Amino acid sequence: MNRFSMADCTTVDAALSQLKDGAVVKAGGVDLLDRMKDGIEEPTRLVNIRNVAELRGIRETDHGLTIGPLTTLAEISDHPLIRAQYQILSDACGHAATPHIRNMATVGGNLLQRVQCWYYRSADFQCIRKGKDLCFAFDGLNQYHAIMEYATCPSVAPSSAAVALLGLNGSVELSSAKRGKRTVGIKELYVVPDANPTKFTVIEPDELITAIVIPKPAPGTRSAYQKYGEKESFDWAIADAGVVLEMDGDICRRAVIVMGAASPVVRRSPQAEAALAGKTINEETARAAGKVAVEGATPLSMNAYKLDLFPVAVYRTILLAAGQRDRDPSAAG
Ligand SMILES: Cc1cc2nc3c(=O)[nH]c(=O)nc-3n(C[C@H](O)[C@H](O)[C@H](O)COP(=O)(O)OP(=O)(O)OC[C@H]3O[C@@H](n4cnc5c(N)ncnc54)[C@H](O)[C@@H]3O)c2cc1C
Structure with a gap:
C-alpha cells in the first residue's frame, strides 16, 4: 500500500473543501481500503467523512x-x-x-x-477498466460475469x-x-x-x-429483494432480483423488476414488468415474468447457468413481494 495522508472531517463543508488534488473520500473504508491494499488504487490523500x-x-x-x-x-x-x-x-x-x-x-x-471482476481487482491485470485495451474476462474465467449488455466489459x-x-x-x-x-x-x-x-x-x-x-411508495405497494450466491454466507450475488409491485387488490397495476448481477450496471427488465402489468400475481404469471427476464441474454463461455438462475430469482422474488411465498431458504446472505 502507498503512503497517504488523511483529513478527518466533521462537517460537509470541511469535507468538500478537502476534495481536491486527487483526494479520495473514505466512508466505512471497506471497499476503498481493499482496492488500496490490492494495489489497484493509490490515492495520496483520503478525506475521512466517517464522523460527519x-x-x-x-x-x-x-x-x-x-x-x-x-x-x-x-x-x-x-x-x-x-x-x-x-x-x-x-x-x-x-x-x-x-x-x-x-x-x-x-x-x-x-x-x-467498484466491480468485483477478479481481473479488475488484481494489480497483475491491466484491463480496459484501467485504461488499457484488453478485457481478460471474455476469453478467461467468466463464470460470475454478465449475460446482458456487456460489449466492452462483462463485470x-x-x-x-x-x-x-x-x-x-x-x-x-x-x-x-x-x-x-x-x-x-x-x-x-x-x-x-x-x-x-x-x-x-x-x-x-x-x-x-x-x-x-x-x-413515497404508491398505495398498494409491496416489494422484496433476494440474492443468490455460490455459498449461503458472505459473498456478492451471482444473481439477484428486486421487485416492486403496485397492487389493486389481486391485480398488479405496475411492476418494477430489477436485476443486479446480470449486467455491468443495474437494469430494469421491461419484458418482465410488462408480463405482470394488469395481471393477477400467481405461480404462473410470476414464472412467465421470470422467463422473459432473460430474453435476449447472451452468456459467456462459463456462465450459461445464469440463464436458469435469473428466471428463478425473479419468479421467487415476485411471489415473495406478493406475500405468496416465504423468503427462499436457498437465497444467500
Ligand atoms: C466479504 C464481502 C462481501 C460483500 N457482499 C456484498 C453484497 O452481497 N452486496 C453488496 O452490495 N455489497 C457487498 N459487499 C461490499 C460492501 O457492502 C461495500 O464494500 C461497502 O458497502 C462499502 O461501503 P463503505 O462505507 O465501506 O465504502 P468505502 O470503501 O469507504 O467507499 C467506497 C467508494 O465510495 C466512495 N464514497 C463513499 N462514500 C461516499 C460519499 N458519501 N460521497 C462520495 N463518494 C463516496 C469512496 O471514495 C469509494 O470510492 C461485500 C464486501 C465484502 C468484504
Missing part, C-alpha cells in the same frame, strides 16, 4: 424518505419504517455481506463500490442497495464546493462501460453524495 454526523440517519419526509449516505447497511435493514414500507431496501441491505461488514459499510459507499453491478434503490425510483443528492447541489437518479448515476470503461459513475472528484432520496 449530518450525513447519517433516516428521515421520513412528506415526499418519502431521506437517508444520509453514512447510514450503515445494518441501520437501514433494521429500521422499522423501512422494514414495513420499503421491504426491498431492508432485504437488500440486510442480506449484503456479513453482520460485521453491515455494521461498518455505509449505503453511500455501497452504491459506489457485473456489485451493489445490492442499488438494485433496491432503482426499484424504488431513488436518487442521490450530490454536493460540490464549486457547483452546489444536483440530483441524479440511480439509473443515471452509473456509467455503462460501453460509453466510458474507466468511469464508473457520473460523480466528479470534488463531489460528495450528501443524501439518498426515495419517493
Whole structure:
C-alpha cells in the first residue's frame, strides 16, 4: 500500500473543501481500503467523512424518505419504517455481506463500490477498466460475469442497495464546493462501460453524495429483494432480483423488476414488468415474468447457468413481494 495522508472531517463543508488534488473520500473504508491494499488504487490523500454526523440517519419526509449516505447497511435493514414500507431496501441491505461488514459499510459507499471482476481487482491485470485495451474476462474465467449488455466489459453491478434503490425510483443528492447541489437518479448515476470503461459513475472528484432520496411508495405497494450466491454466507450475488409491485387488490397495476448481477450496471427488465402489468400475481404469471427476464441474454463461455438462475430469482422474488411465498431458504446472505 502507498503512503497517504488523511483529513478527518466533521462537517460537509470541511469535507468538500478537502476534495481536491486527487483526494479520495473514505466512508466505512471497506471497499476503498481493499482496492488500496490490492494495489489497484493509490490515492495520496483520503478525506475521512466517517464522523460527519449530518450525513447519517433516516428521515421520513412528506415526499418519502431521506437517508444520509453514512447510514450503515445494518441501520437501514433494521429500521422499522423501512422494514414495513420499503421491504426491498431492508432485504437488500440486510442480506449484503456479513453482520460485521453491515455494521461498518455505509449505503453511500455501497452504491459506489467498484466491480468485483477478479481481473479488475488484481494489480497483475491491466484491463480496459484501467485504461488499457484488453478485457481478460471474455476469453478467461467468466463464470460470475454478465449475460446482458456487456460489449466492452462483462463485470457485473456489485451493489445490492442499488438494485433496491432503482426499484424504488431513488436518487442521490450530490454536493460540490464549486457547483452546489444536483440530483441524479440511480439509473443515471452509473456509467455503462460501453460509453466510458474507466468511469464508473457520473460523480466528479470534488463531489460528495450528501443524501439518498426515495419517493413515497404508491398505495398498494409491496416489494422484496433476494440474492443468490455460490455459498449461503458472505459473498456478492451471482444473481439477484428486486421487485416492486403496485397492487389493486389481486391485480398488479405496475411492476418494477430489477436485476443486479446480470449486467455491468443495474437494469430494469421491461419484458418482465410488462408480463405482470394488469395481471393477477400467481405461480404462473410470476414464472412467465421470470422467463422473459432473460430474453435476449447472451452468456459467456462459463456462465450459461445464469440463464436458469435469473428466471428463478425473479419468479421467487415476485411471489415473495406478493406475500405468496416465504423468503427462499436457498437465497444467500
Ligand atoms: C466479504 C464481502 C462481501 C460483500 N457482499 C456484498 C453484497 O452481497 N452486496 C453488496 O452490495 N455489497 C457487498 N459487499 C461490499 C460492501 O457492502 C461495500 O464494500 C461497502 O458497502 C462499502 O461501503 P463503505 O462505507 O465501506 O465504502 P468505502 O470503501 O469507504 O467507499 C467506497 C467508494 O465510495 C466512495 N464514497 C463513499 N462514500 C461516499 C460519499 N458519501 N460521497 C462520495 N463518494 C463516496 C469512496 O471514495 C469509494 O470510492 C461485500 C464486501 C465484502 C468484504
